[in-house]
Amino acid sequence: MPVVKFLEYVEEHQNDFVERLRKAVAIPSVSGDPAHRQDVFRMADFLIDELKALGASVETRDPGQQDFHGQTLPLPPIVLATVGNDPAKKTILVYGHYDVQPALIEDGWATDPFTLVEDDQHRLIGRGSTDDKGPVLGWINVVEAHKKMGLELPVNLKFCLEGMEESGSEGLDPIIYSEADKYFRDVDAVCISDNYWLGTTKPCLTYGLRGVSYFHLTVKGPRADLHSGVFGGTVHEPMTDLFALMSKLVTPDGKILVPGIYDQVRQVTDEEQKTYDHLAFKMEELHDAVGNKINIHESIRDTLQHRWRFPSLSLHGVEGAFYNPGDKTVVPARVVGKFSIRTVPDMEPEKVTELVKKYVTDEFNKLNSKNSMTIECTHGGNHWLSSPQHPNYVAAAKAVEKVFSVKPDLTREGGSIPVTLSFQEALKKNVLLLPMGRGDDGAHSINEKLDRSNYVSGTKLLGTYLYEVSQVQL
Amino acid sequence: MPVVKFLEYVEEHQNDFVERLRKAVAIPSVSGDPAHRQDVFRMADFLIDELKALGASVETRDPGQQDFHGQTLPLPPIVLATVGNDPAKKTILVYGHYDVQPALIEDGWATDPFTLVEDDQHRLIGRGSTDDKGPVLGWINVVEAHKKMGLELPVNLKFCLEGMEESGSEGLDPIIYSEADKYFRDVDAVCISDNYWLGTTKPCLTYGLRGVSYFHLTVKGPRADLHSGVFGGTVHEPMTDLFALMSKLVTPDGKILVPGIYDQVRQVTDEEQKTYDHLAFKMEELHDAVGNKINIHESIRDTLQHRWRFPSLSLHGVEGAFYNPGDKTVVPARVVGKFSIRTVPDMEPEKVTELVKKYVTDEFNKLNSKNSMTIECTHGGNHWLSSPQHPNYVAAAKAVEKVFSVKPDLTREGGSIPVTLSFQEALKKNVLLLPMGRGDDGAHSINEKLDRSNYVSGTKLLGTYLYEVSQVQL
Numbered sequence: 001m002p003v004v005k006f007l008e009y010v011e012e013h014q015n016d017f018v019e020r021l022r023k024a025v026a027i028p029s030v031s032g033d034p035a036h037r038q039d040v041f042r043m044a045d046f047l048i049d050e051l052k053a054l055g056a057s058v059e060t061r062d063p064g065q066q067d068f069h070g071q072t073l074p075l076p077p078i079v080l081a082t083v084g085n086d087p088a089k090k091t092i093l094v095y096g097h098y099d100v101q102p103a104l105i106e107d108g109w110a111t112d113p114f115t116l117v118e119d120d121q122h123r124l125i126g127r128g129s130t131d132d133k134g135p136v137l138g139w140i141n142v143v144e145a146h147k148k149m150g151l152e153l154p155v156n157l158k159f160c161l162e163g164m165e166e167s168g169s170e171g172l173d174p175i176i177y178s179e180a181d182k183y184f185r186d187v188d189a190v191c192i193s194d195n196y197w198l199g200t201t202k203p204c205l206t207y208g209l210r211g212v213s214y215f216h217l218t219v220k221g222p223r224a225d226l227h228s229g230v231f232g233g234t235v236h237e238p239m240t241d242l243f244a245l246m247s248k249l250v251t252p253d254g255k256i257l258v259p260g261i262y263d264q265v266r267q268v269t270d271e272e273q274k275t276y277d278h279l280a281f282k283m284e285e286l287h288d289a290v291g292n293k294i295n296i297h298e299s300i301r302d303t304l305q306h307r308w309r310f311p312s313l314s315l316h317g318v319e320g321a322f323y324n325p326g327d328k329t330v331v332p333a334r335v336v337g338k339f340s341i342r343t344v345p346d347m348e349p350e351k352v353t354e355l356v357k358k359y360v361t362d363e364f365n366k367l368n369s370k371n372s373m374t375i376e377c378t379h380g381g382n383h384w385l386s387s388p389q390h391p392n393y394v395a396a397a398k399a400v401e402k403v404f405s406v407k408p409d410l411t412r413e414g415g416s417i418p419v420t421l422s423f424q425e426a427l428k429k430n431v432l433l434l435p436m437g438r439g440d441d442g443a444h445s446i447n448e449k450l451d452r453s454n455y456v457s458g459t460k461l462l463g464t465y466l467y468e469v470s471q472v473q474l
Numbered sequence: 475m476p477v478v479k480f481l482e483y484v485e486e487h488q489n490d491f492v493e494r495l496r497k498a499v500a501i502p503s504v505s506g507d508p509a510h511r512q513d514v515f516r517m518a519d520f521l522i523d524e525l526k527a528l529g530a531s532v533e534t535r536d537p538g539q540q541d542f543h544g545q546t547l548p549l550p551p552i553v554l555a556t557v558g559n560d561p562a563k564k565t566i567l568v569y570g571h572y573d574v575q576p577a578l579i580e581d582g583w584a585t586d587p588f589t590l591v592e593d594d595q596h597r598l599i600g601r602g603s604t605d606d607k608g609p610v611l612g613w614i615n616v617v618e619a620h621k622k623m624g625l626e627l628p629v630n631l632k633f634c635l636e637g638m639e640e641s642g643s644e645g646l647d648p649i650i651y652s653e654a655d656k657y658f659r660d661v662d663a664v665c666i667s668d669n670y671w672l673g674t675t676k677p678c679l680t681y682g683l684r685g686v687s688y689f690h691l692t693v694k695g696p697r698a699d700l701h702s703g704v705f706g707g708t709v710h711e712p713m714t715d716l717f718a719l720m721s722k723l724v725t726p727d728g729k730i731l732v733p734g735i736y737d738q739v740r741q742v743t744d745e746e747q748k749t750y751d752h753l754a755f756k757m758e759e760l761h762d763a764v765g766n767k768i769n770i771h772e773s774i775r776d777t778l779q780h781r782w783r784f785p786s787l788s789l790h791g792v793e794g795a796f797y798n799p800g801d802k803t804v805v806p807a808r809v810v811g812k813f814s815i816r817t818v819p820d821m822e823p824e825k826v827t828e829l830v831k832k833y834v835t836d837e838f839n840k841l842n843s844k845n846s847m848t849i850e851c852t853h854g855g856n857h858w859l860s861s862p863q864h865p866n867y868v869a870a871a872k873a874v875e876k877v878f879s880v881k882p883d884l885t886r887e888g889g890s891i892p893v894t895l896s897f898q899e900a901l902k903k904n905v906l907l908l909p910m911g912r913g914d915d916g917a918h919s920i921n922e923k924l925d926r927s928n929y930v931s932g933t934k935l936l937g938t939y940l941y942e943v944s945q946v947q948l
Contacts, residue, residue, distance in 0.1 A: 022932055116703055189634070202515045210703060223765020229684060229889025231818050232779050233786030234760065235730050235766045240726050247721030252714050252841040254707050286708065291697020294710045294844040303708050303795050312707030314805050315717055316794030322812055326690045327852055331788050338796055340803055367726040370694065370768040379800055415703025445698075 001153050004466045007403070009145045014456045015140045020050070021455065022116040024098075024133045025126035031167040034068055040076040040338070043098045047079055047136070047161060055142045056081040056159070061179070063164070063171020075171045076163030080183050081142050081215050084156040090470055091156040093187040094462075095419060095428070096136035096194060100128035101444050108446045122452040126387040130437035135193035135458065136161060138436055142463040154177045158187060165419075166439050167289045177381075178427040181328065188474045189392045190423045190431040191289030193462065197438045198304075198411050201402045202280035203461070204292035205393055206433035207410030208308060209420060211383035212345035213356060217245060217360060218336045221371040226331040236369045238335045246337045246375070247271035249361050250313040254296050254306065256341070259419035260355045261311060264347040268305070275388075276301040279409050285439065308412035312342045320426050330394035342414060349380030384421045384431075385412075401470075430474065434465060476625050476837045477941045481877070481934050483619045491615045492598065494524070494700035495929065496590040498572075498607045499600035505550070505573035505641040508542055514637045515552040515570045521553055521610070521635060523815040524659045529556040530633070531563065535653070537638070537645020549645045550637030550825045553828040554657050558630040563823045564944055565630040567661040567901075569893060570610035570668060574602035575918050576588045580721060582920045596926040604911035604924035609667035609932065612636060612910055628944035632661060639668075639893075647896050654900040656780075662948045663866045663907040667936065668909045670911045672885050676754035677935070679867055680907035682886030683894060685817035685857035687826050691719060691834060692810045695845040700805040712793050712796060719847070720811045722837050724787040728770050728780065736787060738821040742779065754882050759913065769844060770850075782886035786816045816888060823854030849906045858893030858895045858905075859886075866904040876942075877934045904948065 010017070029043035030036035048058050076099070103113035111117045116126040124134075139159065139330060146153050159449035164170045176184070197204050219238040226235070249255055258375065281300050287293050297303045306312065319336040322328045357375050365371040388410045400408040417433070424431045436458030442448045484491070503517035504510040522532050534551035550573070577587035585591045587873045598608070613633065620627050628884040638644045650658070671678050693712040700709070723853065724730055755774050762768050771777045793810040796802045815826060831849050840848040861867065861886045874882040891907070910932030916922045 002694075002899070044699070133582035166640065212703065212803060214803070221766060227889060227918070228763065228817060229887070230781065232788045232888060233780035233784055234770055235764055235890075236726060236770060237790040238730075238789055240724055240728075241792075243717055244726060244800045247717040250714055252710060252718060252843045254710075254714075273796075274764045290700065290705065290709055292844075294696060295710055296710060306707035307704065309540075310707055312702070314706045314711055314803070315713040315795075316702070316802060316804055317806070319793055319797055319799060320790030321789075321797070322793075323797040325815075327812065329686060329688070330790055332791070338801065340801075342703060367725045369764075370688040389511070403571055413703070414706060414708075416699060427718065444701075457627060458828060469665040472533070 003464055005149055005151070006145055006159040006463050007192050010141065010456060010460050010463070013055040013145070017106065017119070017126060017137065017455065017459060020137050020141070021129065021134060022123060024137060024246045024261040025116040026114055028114045029099045029128070029163065030102050030332045032102055034071060034073055039250050040099050040471045044077050044079055044163055048100055050140055052082035054140065054147050055297055056083045056143065059255055060439050061175045063175060066170055066291055071144055075468070078163040078175050079159065080173060082156065084153050086156055088146070089154070089156050089187040090474060091158060091186045092466060092469060093160060093184060093190045094139050095146070095160045095190065095192045095423065096139070097132045097162045098136060099163045099166050100131065103168050106161055110447055111308060118452065122451040125447055125449045127448055131443035131448065132165070132194045133160050134450040135436040138193065138455070138462045141459040145463065146296060151435050154467045156186070157466070158184070169419060172419065176422050181338050184427055187427055187429055189429055189469060190427065191434050191465065192417070192420060192431065193434050193436050195413060195433050195435045196441060197435055198409050198439045199282070199285050200236040200440050201295040201329060202406060202409050203404050204435065205388060205400070206411050206413055206435065207386040207388050207415050208392065209384040210308070210414050211349065211381050212340050212379070212416050213343055213349050213377055214379040215356060215375060216336050216338060217242065217373070217375045219335065219371050219373050220331040220334045222331070223331045224380055228329045228331045229282040231331055236371045238371050239332055240265065241364065241367055241369045241371050241373065242318065242335050242337050244421060245360055245363055246315055246339065249314035249315070249339060254312060256313045258355050258359045261352070265310060265350060266345045268309070275410050276304060279304065282309050292441045309344050310428040311344055313339060315339045320451050343383050343384050345383055347383065347384060350375070351381065353377040381418055382421060384424065391472035392432045392469060396432055396434050396465050396471045398468045399461055402464050403457055417454070476738050477938055479623055479625065480619055480937050483623055484542050484930060484934050484937070485823040486617065487619070491929065491933060492592070492766045492926065493606060494611050494615070495598060495603065498611060499602050500538055500588055503573045503602070503637065504576050505638050506576055508547055511547050514573050518551050518553055518637055520763050525555045525616055527632070528614065528621050529826065530617065535649045537641045537649060540644055543908050551644060552649050553633065553635040555633040556626050556630070556687050560630055563628070563630050564662040564948060565632060565660045566940060566943060567632045567634060567664045569634045569664065569666045569897065571606045571636050572610060574605065574607070577601040579897055584921055592926065595819045598929060599864040599921055601922055604915040605917035605922065606639070607926040609910040612667065612929070612933040612936045615933040616940065617705055619937065621931045628941045630660070631874065631940070634654050634657070634700050641893040643893060644895065646834060647727070649797045651900045652897050658722055658901055660840060661901055661903055663858060663903055663943060665908050665939065666891070666894060666905065667910050668891060669682060669887055669907050670915060670917070671908045671909055672760050672883050673754045673756070673778050674912045674914050676880060677878050678883035678885040678909065679870050680885045680887055680909065681860040681862050683858040683890050684888050685823065685855050686814050686853055687817055687823050688812070688853040689849060690812060690852050691716065691811050691849045692808065692903040693845050693847050693849070694808045696805070696807040697830050702805045705805055710845045711805050711847050712727060713806055714844045715794065715838065715841055715845050715847065716809050716811050718811065718841055719834055719837055720789055723789070723813060725789045728786060730785060730787045732833045735826070738825060739784060739787065741817045742783070747930065750778060758929055760837055762836070763914070783818050787813060817857050818856055819859050821857065823856060825850070827851040827854065831876065835920045855892055855896060857899065860905060865946035865948055866906045866943060869946045870906055870908050870939050872942045873935055873938040876938050877931055885895040908935070
């Protein structure tokens with residue numbers, strides 16, 4: 001049984017895999033910092049070398065240049081790699097990213113963020129360990145194991161690795177679409193390992209993501225900022241109007257006040273209701289993650305449904321107003337309130353924008369202000385919903401059972417991973433989110449970690465999934 | 475008649491006075507920019523040299539050091555100068571400041587801000603021309619005129635000139651209080667020329683200022699900023715609570731919603747009502763100043779009363795939230811809303827704070843939020859009200875009539891000039907605000923100017939005031 005040999009190989013060679021992760025973490029491929037741009041390129045080279053050494057055929061695509069606050073920077077390459085080209089086999093596309101979030105020891109890291117450290121609880125600590133270098137190397141570990149064992153992979157494997165994920169995946173989408181019927185032509189299914197278990201104990205498959213519609217609400221009055229002593233009480237102040245409007249968007253307990261929003265939300269079926277019954281999640285995990293008991297809902301089901309499958313509205317900030325510490329008695333002339341709505345099936349971004357615009361305009365008219373108001377949707381990313389019944393998911397679930405001896409949780413996420421939707425729309429193939437790390441890995445925080453057991457079992461899972469998916473009808 | 479000779483001298487030597495202003499404007503004494511701190515000291519030296527050359531005895535007081543965002547900077551000196559020491563004469567203290575607001579050509583100045591330019595409408599354009607170098611030099615011009623004419627001043631004149639007015643007058647108050655019964659012991663009245671005519675055509679005497687109480691409203695929830703995708707809809711968001719609370723402070727047409735605030739406001743008497751009848755002010759001037767027709771009130775009286783003698787509440791901004799251009803889907807963990815109330819007789823800062831705290835706390839409790847809220851008054855500066863019937867004002871009014879052949883407008887201001895209250899409280903003497911510039915001088919804006927006629931007539935006015943005040947019983 002090749003899969004049994006594979007699992008044994010991974011178990012025995014796990015230290016080699018940790019060394020590979022150590023080398024990768026040592027390259028500070030921070031895409032958001034121009035000073036590290038060359039490190040992002042170095043990280044691409046590292047992966048290209050690793051893949052070539054394992055016999056993969058590697059190509060790159062150049063996404064062009066980035067305008068970074070007036071500075072022109074080269075974008076790191078999209079790395080496309082292929083292992084196996086057997087027409088009799090299925091072709092699985094895996095996506096990952098090789099850039100990382102910024103990290104400075106001064107931010108509060110207990111150890112140097114770019115030196116992988118294994119602590120006494122066998123946590124592999126370092127920037128990018130879990131997001132997303134561990135999972136990317138997991139796939140490479142799978143290829144290495146097979147090469148070393150002299151085994152063929154059960155599928156043709158294609159890689160699509162980008163270096164700008166933490167900076168909005170700039171330049172990726174056009175390449176996905178232009179390569180859809182070229183490099184990606186034979187792809188049968190897609191697997192992305194770039195999210196996390198719901199909690200810390202049980203693997204999951206993720207089949208849904210919320211979308212997000214972002215709004216800018218602008219109120220303009222005076223030509224320039226005014227002094228509140230001279231003008232306070234005599235003119236309509238844009239901030240007063242803005243706060244009046246933004247206070248009418250959502251209640252303190254999270255109910256969206258824009259009429260019509262909830263009419264678009266798909267009803268919860270009995271079947272869906274049951275999927276929330278045995279999830280490996282405790283309210284304490286929410287409290288721990290948030291650092292305070294400020295939960296709106298008391299039950300796990302209500303909490304997770306409001307994270308995953310109901311919309312939410314958050315106020316993010318105000319552009320144009322005073323934001324520094326201290327006191328300043330300014331009357332800002334033009335303020336832009338920022339808020340976003342997390343969207344779910346069957347909400348449509350265009351309809352959401354229409355409802356928001358109408359409501360905010362109606363409410364502004366009620367204010368009888370002489371200021372002017374505009375509202376625009378600056379970004380509308382759709383939600384994404386797959387099905388745990390799809391063969392790609394069934395295969396992954398079997399792989400989880402083989403490696404972990406448990407059925408995976410079936411989860412959705414409240415955030416968005418735009419590339420998921422891009423692959424689905426460009427390739428018209430099923431996309432599976434198959435996470436490696438735990439919910440407490442701290443992907444964008446200090447002391448980011450990937451437990452050794454997650455890295456090793458995750459590598460096993462990714463390989464086993466390839467065996468399982470090779471057996472199903474896609 | 476010495477005063478007639480004086481007026482003629484000023485008229486004839488006005489070009490010399492403009493040259494003096496040119497030299498002063500050329501020193502970029504920006505107190506808010508550490509790079510210009512030495513220029514503030516240079517400006518002090520310039521004034522000291524000018525005063526000494528005219529026979530004044532000059533002393534300085536060192537206000538010590540400033541902590542500027544962690545940088546320790548020396549504070550520019552308080553310049554104390556005396557011209558005349560005749561026990562038979564009254565002693566008048568004049569205050570002014572020799573620092574200026576920042577100014578960069580890139581801000582939109584039509585000409586270099588630190589090169590005085592006289593345009594074809596005889597406007598003297600340059601940073602500090604009207605705020606407050608022109609008025610300070612006005613006093614020096616008066617002294618020079620008398621010295622050159624071989625005349626004695628009708629009063630003993632004392633100067634108090636500071637270099638940190640545009641940066642909160644750091645270090646000034648302790649010196650005013652400690653010198654009250656020393657350097658300032660013999661002072662009979664105080665005159666400050668650091669504000670503006672109501673409009674552009676008619677001089678005024680200013681007898682009242684609003685106070686200001688500044689508030690920080692803090693809402694805290696999560697330990698750190700959260701991702702709105704992951705947590706939106708499941709936790710109480712501090713921004714939602716903050717906007718709910720701040721939207722309940724003031725209506726779009728400027729009515730303060732804090733119960734009890736208006737109970738403290740002194741009633742308008744019939745006599746006071748009449749003082750609003752013939753003021754040189756048009757609604758167009760408000761529209762021009764604001765750059766838009768966003769006036770709340772339609773009449774001049776209502777507008778000026780709401781600027782001068784009714785309280786107002788302005789929302790200034792939010793600390794801790796997203797404030798940059800673009801989109802960011804953050805749920806801020808701790809946000810501090812900033813607002814202030816302009817206060818008027820007979821409001822007391824302590825009572826205002828008490829009412830605001832009670833109201834905001836009551837409203838927060840109604841939200842049923844699990845976040846925590848605190849509200850504090852970070853600054854409570856009292857209002858100031860003098861009387862146009864005071865002999866110091868009567869003298870100034872006579873001086874205006876002599877120089878301009880009109881009765882001055884009797885005005886108040888909506889903003890605060892804290893030093894006014896400090897002098898009144900420390901010296902227990904009447905303080906008069908006697909402006910030189912026009913309402914459209916743009917003191918803190920680009921293209922700040924002082925009309926040549928205002929500079930020349932203003933110099934005449936300051937000198938004539940000294941003659942008039944020497945004749946009254948203080």
